[in-house]
Amino acid sequence: MTTIKNIVEYRFGHTAELPSDADDYPALQVQLGHRTHRAYTDQSVSEALINLLLAATFSAPSKGDLQQTSLIRIKDPEKRKAIAELIPTMPWIGTCPVFFVFCSDGRRIQQVCKMRGKEFANDNLDNFIAGVCDVGIVLQAFINAAESLGLGCCPISVIRDHIEVVSELLELPDRVIPVVGMCLGYPAREEIISMRLPLTVSCHTDRYDDSALESLINEYDQARDAKFSWPKDAQKYTTRFGIADFYGWSEDKARQMAVEERREVGGFVRRHGYSLD
Incomplete structure (x- = not known):
């Protein structure tokens, strides 16, 4: 991945129209190549x-x-x-x-x-x-x-x-x-550079639109899995949810969000000086 175009394609899984002089901006190459x-x-x-x-x-x-x-x-x-x-x-x-x-x-x-x-x-x-x-x-x-x-x-x-x-x-x-x-x-x-959701999922014009979310997430899961597959021993909460034959990003994050985390943070913040009204 020697060019900004290569990094963008790897990160988001698609070809994007970029300025012809994109490689003249080394700061962007650092940011796009974050890991x-x-x-x-x-x-x-x-x-x-x-x-x-x-x-x-x-x-x-x-x-x-x-x-x-x-x-x-x-x-x-x-x-x-x-x-x-x-x-x-x-x-x-x-x-x-x-x-x-x-x-x-x-x-x-x-x-x-x-x-x-x-x-x-x-x-x-x-x-x-x-x-x-x-x-x-x-x-x-x-x-x-x-x-x-x-x-x-x-x-x-x-x-x-x-x-x-x-x-x-x-x-x-x-x-x-x-x-x-x-x-x-x-x-x-x-x-490794982690793939991100395609810009068509994250960036909207004039109004919020997630009408194609399911198909885009499924495509993203497959594209990300082609670059990096979660090993079975890294699947979350298998006692509760079992071992999935295909374990993509969406399955991992759905499992993560299905188990309550950090309920005590709100109480801590209130006890430490914030009303949160």
Whole structure:
């Protein structure tokens, strides 16, 4: 996959009309070639490079310029070990050279209001959504910048399975919510590029239209399986759902969403300073 056209065709499973000079944009080649890295070399990431990465990260847009994201770098070996032990199925949390926790930070702007003698009148669901959206924007900016520097990343959403413990471990005050972890380092090997849903599924014009969803999902399942088939021992919840002869993306995600996850997160967020009204 040496050209942007090749990467787009591999990623989305179809030929798209692209500008003739698409290969003149190396930043897009990095973004289109994104993949998750879970194995890292022993090479350390210099503090200077981390500073550059963080500067690029926090140059991302922010809703209303409120800047409601905070990153916590976990340098204490005991804290890193404690987080890794919470999630033993992901040993790369403990072995990656650098590990961050990305937090939605609704505390800082509330403190700013106090500093300036103003009432904070936006303790509502929209303010919480804005903070979490900011985390997502910052997360993507971090990944884009890291990959442009030759680094690899692995986001860890599973920290929310242990949101109370992680919050206590990091001494997070109210309105600072741990959203996702992030492994960072130099990749030890080249990982696969995951296919994405075709743009005809994800991109709409003038109105939402999923009238052809079933056929498009079936085609996507087959195309993705042709590149990477889930092994039978990786099928989810086989005790409940059995072993499928054909196990595509849609079966995997349907099984995942059929089992309740993280019901406690809403209660945690409310207990930690958000009304969500």
